[in-house]
Amino acid sequence: MSELIQISDLSKSYGKKEALSSLSLTLESGKVIGLLGPNGSGKTTLIKILCGLLTPTSGHVTIDGKEIGTETKAIVSYLPERTYIPKWMKVKDILDYFEDFYKDFRRSVAEDMLSRLKIDPGTKIKTLSKGNKEKVQLILVMSRDAKLYLLDEPIAGVDPAARDYILDTIVTNYNPDATIIISTHLIQDIERILDDVIMIQYGHLKVFGSADALRSEKGMSIDQLFREVFRC
Amino acid sequence: MLGKLLKHEMIYLIKTFSPLYIVYLILAGVIRLLSLFENQFEDLDTSSSGAITLIVFAGIIGVAYGILTGILALLTMIDNVRRFKNNMFTDEGYLTNTLPVTATEHIAAKLLAGIINYLASVVVILAGLFIASGEEAPSMAKGIWEAITSDSIPLSQKLIGLLLGFMIYVSIQLLGYLLSALGNMVNSCKGLLSFGLGFFSVIFVMIMSARITAFTTSQSLSGEQTILCICAFLLVCCICMYLLIVNIIKKHLNLQ
Numbered sequence: 010m011s012e013l014i015q016i017s018d019l020s021k022s023y024g025k026k027e028a029l030s031s032l033s034l035t036l037e038s039g040k041v042i043g044l045l046g047p048n049g050s051g052k053t054t055l056i057k058i059l060c061g062l063l064t065p066t067s068g069h070v071t072i073d074g075k076e077i078g079t080e081t082k083a084i085v086s087y088l089p090e091r092t093y094i095p096k097w098m099k100v101k102d103i104l105d106y107f108e109d110f111y112k113d114f115r116r117s118v119a120e121d122m123l124s125r126l127k128i129d130p131g132t133k134i135k136t137l138s139k140g141n142k143e144k145v146q147l148i149l150v151m152s153r154d155a156k157l158y159l160l161d162e163p164i165a166g167v168d169p170a171a172r173d174y175i176l177d178t179i180v181t182n183y184n185p186d187a188t189i190i191i192s193t194h195l196i197q198d199i200e201r202i203l204d205d206v207i208m209i210q211y212g213h214l215k216v217f218g219s220a221d222a223l224r225s226e227k228g229m230s231i232d233q234l235f236r237e238v239f240r241c
Numbered sequence: 242m243l244g245k246l247l248k249h250e251m252i253y254l255i256k257t258f259s260p261l262y263i264v265y266l267i268l269a270g271v272i273r274l275l276s277l278f279e280n281q282f283e284d285l286d287t288s289s290s291g292a293i294t295l296i297v298f299a300g301i302i303g304v305a306y307g308i309l310t311g312i313l314a315l316l317t318m319i320d321n322v323r324r325f326k327n328n329m330f331t332d333e334g335y336l337t338n339t340l341p342v343t344a345t346e347h348i349a350a351k352l353l354a355g356i357i358n359y360l361a362s363v364v365v366i367l368a369g370l371f372i373a374s375g376e377e378a379p380s381m382a383k384g385i386w387e388a389i390t391s392d393s394i395p396l397s398q399k400l401i402g403l404l405l406g407f408m409i410y411v412s413i414q415l416l417g418y419l420l421s422a423l424g425n426m427v428n429s430c431k432g433l434l435s436f437g438l439g440f441f442s443v444i445f446v447m448i449m450s451a452r453i454t455a456f457t458t459s460q461s462l463s464g465e466q467t468i469l470c471i472c473a474f475l476l477v478c479c480i481c482m483y484l485l486i487v488n489i490i491k492k493h494l495n496l497q
């Protein structure tokens with residue numbers, strides 16, 4: 010396994026508010042990493058910096074040895090919390106869009122997943138339910154053969170059956186040599202798939218390590234560790 | 242990547258504006274049909290409900306056609322800025338800004354698509370006018386052609402006039418993009434900020450254009466040279482606006 014992400018002394022401020030403070034991490038390829046923390050801890054800020062939506066106030070970030078830019082955007086597959094597909098499009102339009110801009114997009118995989126969900130590619134995005142829109146977005150993201158997948162709260166606000174579907178889709182469709190970073194505060198559901206864990210609070214790194222090592226060292230599950238670390 | 246961006250812009254424009262252009266041409270056709278029966282209207286008994294309905298219908302069609310003729314080209318410009326704002330600074334920005342595409346390519350694609358759609362709207366308006374005017378269409382076409390090819394206005398002046406028109410169009414579009422980008426940076430009073438900055442920008446350009454004209458007149462420069470100076474000033478404004486927009490997209494994106 011090689012180093013995929015290098016984060017050195019990363020800070021991000023919004024005016025006087027510090028969202029990330031001197032964060033330093035090295036993340037390897039081929040891992041499923043849980044980015045855990047309470048609301049407002051800096052998880053989304055870190056993910057947005059990694060996918061190029063925010064620039065750091067200070068510090069340095071590289072992905073696969075490259076500065077954040079168009080080259081890293083080509084190898085990063087990002088699932089935001091929001092629905093981003095333009096409402097005027099049909100499902101097949103967004104498939105065409107992804108196929109045009111991402112060389113690693115596997116259209117056959119996407120179409121297969123859509124057909125299993127019984128979503129017709131001719132359907133207009135604005136007629137889909139909220140849950141189905143989120144599933145279409147997830148399918149688009151996981152149908153890419155990317156080096157880094159950034160999933161921001163993929164299971165928040167969905168029913169338990171949908172959560173299982175989302176987690177199964179993640180596990181069965183990603184490139185095993187790639188890294189997945191899943192940001193969430195719903196630990197119980199994703200603990201089973203995590204290799205590594207990052208816990209941050211108020212922009213500071215609190216815990217970082219292998220999930221198995223943390224469980225044996227602390228003698229508790231990651232969910233229990235989370236509750237202890239972030240006890241109010 | 243610019244080609245692909247432009248392709249998807251054109252797909253959006255065809256899906257969005259084709260129905261509007263078709264409706265406009267149909268309205269022109271209806272105007273033409275109504276004008277064919279103009280003589281019969283004079284013999285109508287205007288107290289009958291059928292006649293009133295027909296007159297009201299003709300009036301509505303005429304008003305709709307007139308309004309669309311006046312604003313069709315303007316609508317393309319407004320939609321272009323609206324689309325830039327939605328693509329870059331709303332939820333769609335999570336898709337657009339994570340594409341492996343530079344900010345310059347995004348701006349260029351939107352601008353090029355806007356120019357193509359603007360020219361298409363002008364062609365549709367002319368086609369509508371030809372359809373509505375019917376038998377007078379050939380003489381209208383001849384008149385427009387003679388105005389374009391006339392020797393009374395030198396070719397250089399026509400080209401400079403086109404250049405000025407192009408620079409004004411690009412300046413207005415880029416100003417719209419810049420105001421959207423600046424609005425993205427604040428969390429409240431976006432509309433007020435955009436309106437205020439837009440208003441003062443227009444005033445600034447008008448004052449500078451007047452000063453340039455006064456200067457060139459004092460230096461005994463020709464009208465063509467004055468317009469070229471104004472075009473150069475607009476070019477500098479466009480470059481400044483472009484650099485600001487790119488800087489905001491790269492470093493100050495504020496997607497909620």
